[in-house]
Amino acid sequence: MTFQLCYASKTTSPHHQILNDLRDILGEARDFNILHQVQGVLYFADEHFFQCLEGEEVVILHVLEKLYKDPRHHQIKLFRAGHVDQGHFSQWSMKYVRRNSKIQQYFESKGYNHFRPLSLDEQDIPTLLKLLYEIEQPEEFV
Ligand SMILES: Cc1cc2nc3c(=O)[nH]c(=O)nc-3n(C[C@H](O)[C@H](O)[C@H](O)COP(=O)(O)O)c2cc1C
Numbered sequence: 001m002t003f004q005l006c007y008a009s010k011t012t013s014p015h016h017q018i019l020n021d022l023r024d025i026l027g028e029a030r031d032f033n034i035l036h037q038v039q040g041v042l043y044f045a046d047e048h049f050f051q052c053l054e055g056e057e058v059v060i061l062h063v064l065e066k067l068y069k070d071p072r073h074h075q076i077k078l079f080r081a082g083h084v085d086q087g088h089f090s091q092w093s094m095k096y097v098r099r100n101s102k103i104q105q106y107f108e109s110k111g112y113n114h115f116r117p118l119s120l121d122e123q124d125i126p127t128l129l130k131l132l133y134e135i136e137q138p139e140e141f142v
Helices: 015-035 055-069 101-109 122-135
Strands: 002-011 039-045 046-053 073-084 095-097
Touching: 002 055, 015 039, 039 101, 039 122, 046 055, 046 122, 055 073, 073 122, 101 122
Parallel strands: 039 095
Antiparallel strands: 002 046, 002 073, 039 046
């Protein structure tokens, strides 16, 4: 069984700092996640993060503690946290999805002109995860 935890948060960094933040975050995330068999996906747009983490429960809860202490984001809103039969992102130590029209369309269909993951409800998460799983793009984000 895989423990899955999804959350949304908002960056605390000014616009010009974001690319550096993302590079650092993905580097740190992938180093740790590879060592500790954590997988997942990270999306960033319009000042907001959405991330889903999958792995051993004790390890994911440890990452969550680190996330709460991390000054690069705030307003963490937790969505689902629980065991799933199979993780979605087992191929990726941390799949990064940059701004994407399918995600934008999804938020538009919900009445938002911007990526507003803090406004989502628990029941929206499966659709968002499916989109993030299906989007194919190169690893580089710049
Ligand atoms: C949006 C966001 C996502 C992150 N994702 C991960 C992650 O998947 N795995 C991880 O180990 N750290 C992740 N981090 C970084 C951790 O919060 C932490 O800064 C980093 O792991 C270094 O922790 P340490 O100082 O305890 O070694 C993320 C940070 C942010 C802001």
